[in-house]
Amino acid sequence: MALPRANYDPRRVCINPFPGLTLGKHRRTMGIYIAGGLFALANWTFLDAAILSAHAHAPYGEEPRPPPVHVTFLDWLPGICSLLGMIVINLIDKDRVQGHEDFGDSRAVWRARLFLFLGFALMAGGLAGSVSVLVLKYVLHNYEEQYTYYGYANVSQNVALMLSAIVLWISQSVSTEYEYTLSI
Known part of the structure; x- marks a missing residue:
């Protein structure tokens, strides 16, 4: 399939361009609300x-018989790791990660990127831990569906926390209509 020459840009990676999504002047606010909704969910x-x-x-x-499995502290650990990772990621100043030299300290960019990596590592560890708990504690023992729900809820919590952190990061990085960049 050949694209018309007017629409072709040699720097483009994808053949079909991504659709332009314009949300107007409230796109930052909507992103923050969506991230909060994902966090609550x-x-x-x-x-x-x-x-x-x-x-x-x-x-x-x-x-009457006792249930074969319960949610224990082991089930809480992956969510705690993901929550700590989300906090670390969203506490980092976005300008420092991008490498703006306005801060005076040349090591500030390196430290910001290191903390960003640690935050994502905590979130990835939380997701990997929740999948491990699901498989080792719930799936391998062939529990009934009402008990495997505990493991699936743990995995979905960590996935939603990761999505919430990404949406919040992107929405906080978007400039608003009232933000002006002055350079001399």
Whole structure:
């Protein structure tokens, strides 16, 4: 498929351009609200699983038996790692990561990038930990679906926390209509 010469840019990576999404002057605010919604959804999902685990019992009409598995502190650790990673990532000044030399300290860019890497490493470790907990604790033991939900909720919490951190990072990096860049 050949593109018309007027639309062709040799620097472009993709053949089909990504659609331009214009959200108007409220794009930053919308991004922050979407990130907050993802954050709330992530924590609500896992807290739902933890509350269900605390009140788990045998189905009505069957003889009472203790549930085979509960949400323990091991299940909480991946979410805590992802939450710490999200906090670290969003506390970093975006201008320092981009390498602007306005800060006076030449090592500030290096330190900012190191902390950004540590934040993403915490989030990746949280996601890997939640997948490990899901497989080792819930899937390999062939528990019923009501008990494997605890593991799936843990993984979905970490994925939603990662998406929330990315959306918040992008929306905070977007300049607003009222932001002016002055250079001399």
